[in-house]
Amino acid sequence: MPTSSDRPVPAGTPDAQAAGQPMVAAPPGAPAAGPPQRPPAVLRLDDVAAGYGAAPIVSGVSISVGSGEVVSVIGPNGAGKSTLLKTVTGRLPVMAGTITFGDRDVTNMRGNRLARMGLGFVPQTRDVFDTLTVAENLEMGGYLLSKSQIAARVDTVLSVFPALAGMQSRTASKLSGGERKMLAMARVLMLEPSVLVLDEPTSNLSPDLSRSVLRDQVRRLADAGTAVLLVEQKAFEALGVSDWAYILVAGRVEIAGPAEDILARPDIREVFLGRSSNADEAAGG
Amino acid sequence: MNTLLPAIGFGLVTASILAVAGVGFTLQFGVTNILNLAYGDIMTAAAFVAYLVTSAGVSVWLALVAGAAFGGVFSVVLNRALYTPFVRHGTRLFGMIIVTISVSLIVQNGLQAIFGASFFSLNMPRPAPIHVAGMVFTTVQFAIIGIAVAAMLLVHLLLRYTKLGKAMRATASDPELARNCGIATDRVIDLAWALSGTLCGLAGVILVMNVTAFTDTTGSQFLIPVVAVAVLGGIGQPYGAMLGALIIGIASEVAAAVISPDYKNVVAFVILVIVLLARPQGILSEIATRKEVAA
Ligand SMILES: Nc1ncnc2c1ncn2[C@@H]1O[C@H](COP(=O)(O)OP(=O)(O)OP(=O)(O)O)[C@@H](O)[C@H]1O
Ligand SMILES: [Mg+2]
Numbered sequence: 001m002p003t004s005s006d007r008p009v010p011a012g013t014p015d016a017q018a019a020g021q022p023m024v025a026a027p028p029g030a031p032a033a034g035p036p037q038r039p040p041a042v043l044r045l046d047d048v049a050a051g052y053g054a055a056p057i058v059s060g061v062s063i064s065v066g067s068g069e070v071v072s073v074i075g076p077n078g079a080g081k082s083t084l085l086k087t088v089t090g091r092l093p094v095m096a097g098t099i100t101f102g103d104r105d106v107t108n109m110r111g112n113r114l115a116r117m118g119l120g121f122v123p124q125t126r127d128v129f130d131t132l133t134v135a136e137n138l139e140m141g142g143y144l145l146s147k148s149q150i151a152a153r154v155d156t157v158l159s160v161f162p163a164l165a166g167m168q169s170r171t172a173s174k175l176s177g178g179e180r181k182m183l184a185m186a187r188v189l190m191l192e193p194s195v196l197v198l199d200e201p202t203s204n205l206s207p208d209l210s211r212s213v214l215r216d217q218v219r220r221l222a223d224a225g226t227a228v229l230l231v232e233q234k235a236f237e238a239l240g241v242s243d244w245a246y247i248l249v250a251g252r253v254e255i256a257g258p259a260e261d262i263l264a265r266p267d268i269r270e271v272f273l274g275r276s277s278n279a280d281e282a283a284g285g
Numbered sequence: 286m287n288t289l290l291p292a293i294g295f296g297l298v299t300a301s302i303l304a305v306a307g308v309g310f311t312l313q314f315g316v317t318n319i320l321n322l323a324y325g326d327i328m329t330a331a332a333f334v335a336y337l338v339t340s341a342g343v344s345v346w347l348a349l350v351a352g353a354a355f356g357g358v359f360s361v362v363l364n365r366a367l368y369t370p371f372v373r374h375g376t377r378l379f380g381m382i383i384v385t386i387s388v389s390l391i392v393q394n395g396l397q398a399i400f401g402a403s404f405f406s407l408n409m410p411r412p413a414p415i416h417v418a419g420m421v422f423t424t425v426q427f428a429i430i431g432i433a434v435a436a437m438l439l440v441h442l443l444l445r446y447t448k449l450g451k452a453m454r455a456t457a458s459d460p461e462l463a464r465n466c467g468i469a470t471d472r473v474i475d476l477a478w479a480l481s482g483t484l485c486g487l488a489g490v491i492l493v494m495n496v497t498a499f500t501d502t503t504g505s506q507f508l509i510p511v512v513a514v515a516v517l518g519g520i521g522q523p524y525g526a527m528l529g530a531l532i533i534g535i536a537s538e539v540a541a542a543v544i545s546p547d548y549k550n551v552v553a554f555v556i557l558v559i560v561l562l563a564r565p566q567g568i569l570s571e572i573a574t575r576k577e578v579a580a
Binding site: 089091110115116121129136139144 | 452454
C-alpha cells in the first residue's frame with residue numbers, strides 16, 4: 001500500500017495504534033475537526049478473530065455500533081464481511097477477543113439467546129425458511145412474541161412490504177429473489193430488534209427498492225433508536241445512509257471513520273471501493 | 286379380483302405400519318440430518334417392552350402405550366448421551382451412520398442376550414375377523430389402521446398448526462436461522478427425537494401385533510422398507526413418507542398375492558428405483574441435502 005501523506009492512515013501504523021483504531025485522516029486542506037461524536041456502543045467487538053477452521057478469516061477486528069447509528073462494513077468480495085457478521089450473530093465461534101452487547105459479555109453466546117436480547121439478523125444467503133410459507137416465516141420471525149403480538153406485528157410489517165400481503169400462503173422457496181429479500185427483511189423486523197445486523201439486504205432488489213430499503217427503512221429504524229450493522233455491496237448507497245463505516249480488507253479493518261468523510265475521499269474510493277470518483281458522479285450516488 | 290381386494294386390505298395394514306415408522310424416521314432425519322440406522326432395533330426393543338407388559342397380563346393397548354413411551358424416552362436419551370457428543374466432537378454424516386449402525390448392533394445383541402434367540406409373541410386375545418368391502422381384516426388389523434390414521438393426523442396438526450411444530454419445521458429448514466429467530470433449537474431437537482422415538486416405538490408394537498411371532502431381528506428387517514418409504518417420499522418429508530408408505534405397502538402386498546410372496550420386496554424396490562430415476566429428490570422433497578448434521 002502506498003504511504004504518501006495524503007493516504008488514510010492504514011491499520012497497524014503507529015498513528016493508528018495510538019488512536020486505538022485506524023481512523024480516516026482529515027482530507028488534505030480541510031479544517032481540522034474535533035474527534036467525531038458517536039453514541040455509546042450497544043454492540044462492541046474488541047480485537048475479535050474468527051473463521052471456519054484453525055486459521056482465522058478475520059482477526060484483530062474492533063468495531064462498534066451505537067443505538068441510532070447505521071454502521072457500514074464495506075470491503076471487497078472475500079474480505080470476511082459475512083464471516084464477521086456470522087461471528088457477531090452467534091453462528092461462528094469467537095477465536096479471540098470479546099463481543100459485548102449492552103453491558104453484557106456475549107462472546108460465543110448462541111444465536112437464540114442473542115435474539116432474546118434483541119439482536120436480529122438477515123444473512124446474505126439462506127435468509128428465509130425455504131420450506132415454510134410467507135406467513136409461517138413471519139410467525140417464526142416473531143417466535144418470541146405472544147400470539148396477539150404476532151398478529152399485530154404481521155400487520156405492521158406487511159404494511160411496510162405490501163407486496164408480501166398477497167402471497168402469505170406461498171412457500172418461500174417459490175418467491176422471486178426480490179420477494180425473498182423483502183420477506184427476509186419483514187421477518188427480522190417482526191421482533192423489533194434493538195440491534196439489527198444486515199448482510200447485503202438489498203441484493204436482488206430493484207434500484208428503487210434498494211434505495212427505499214436503505215433510506216426509508218434502515219435509516220428510519222436507526223433514527224428510531226435501532227443500532228444497525230450493515231454490510232452492502234452497493235458501498236456508495238450504504239455510506240449515504242451510514243453514520244460510521246469500517247473498511248475491511250483481507251480480514252482486517254483497514255480504515256474506520258465517519259461515513260461522510262470516507263465518501264468525501266476520492267483516494268479511498270479508488271483504492272477500497274473500487275470505483276473512481278468520476279464513475280460515481282456519473283452514476284449519481 | 287378374488288385375490289386383489291384382500292391383498293389391498295393387507296397392503297393397507299402394511300402401509301399403516303410403514304407410515305408410522307416412516308414418518309418417525311424421516312421427521313427425525315429432517316430435523317437433525319442424522320440417518321439413525323438403529324431405528325429398526327429401537328422398534329424391536331419397544332416390541333419387547335410390549336411383550337413384557339402383555340406377559341404380565343396387562344392389556345395389549347397399555348402395552349402399546351408403554352412401547353411408544355419407551356421409544357420416545359430411549360431416543361431422546363440415545364441422542365443426548367451418544368449422538369450429540371459425537372456431533373459435538375466433529376463426527377459428520379458418514380461417521381454418524383457408523384455410530385448408528387454400532388448402536389443398532391448393540392441393541393440387537395443386547396436384546397438377544399436378555400431374551401435369547403427365540404420366537405416371541407404378544408399375549409393378546411385372538412382377534413375376530415371383520416369383512417369390509419370384500420377385504421378381510423382382523424380386529425387388530427383394523428385397530429392398526431385406525432392408530433396409524435390417528436397418528437398421521439396428529440403429526441399433521443402438530444406440524445401445520447402449532448408453534449412448536451412450525452419451529453420444528455423451521456429448525457429442519459435452517460437451524461442457524463431458527464436460532465437467530467430466538468428458537469431454542471436444542472429443545473426442538475429433543476422434541477423431534479421424542480416424537481420420532483414415540484412413533485418408532487408405536488410402529489414396533491403394531492408391527493409385532495400383526496405377526497404371529499417375532500425375534501430380535503424383526504425390527505431391523507423392517508428398517509429396509511422403512512428407509513425405502515422415507516427415500517421414496519423425499520427424505521425429511523413427513524407427507525412424502527405417508528404417500529410412500531401407501532405406495533410401497535399396497536404394491537408389495539398386491540405383488541405378493543398376484544405374483545408370489547417372494548416378490549414382495551422386489552416390487553417395492555423396483556418402484557423405488559423407478560421413482561428415484563424420475564425424481565431423484567423423492568416424491569415431495571423440497572429440502573436439499575445440503576444441510577449439516579445437528580444435534
Ligand atoms: N463456510 C465456509 N467455510 C470455509 N471458508 C469460508 C466459508 N465461508 C466463507 N469462507 C471463506 O472466508 C473468506 C471470507 O468470506 P466471507 O463470506 O466472509 O466474505 P465477504 O466479505 O462476505 O464476501 P462477499 O462480498 O463476496 O459476500 C473467503 O475466503 C471465503 O472463501
Ligand atoms: Mg458476504
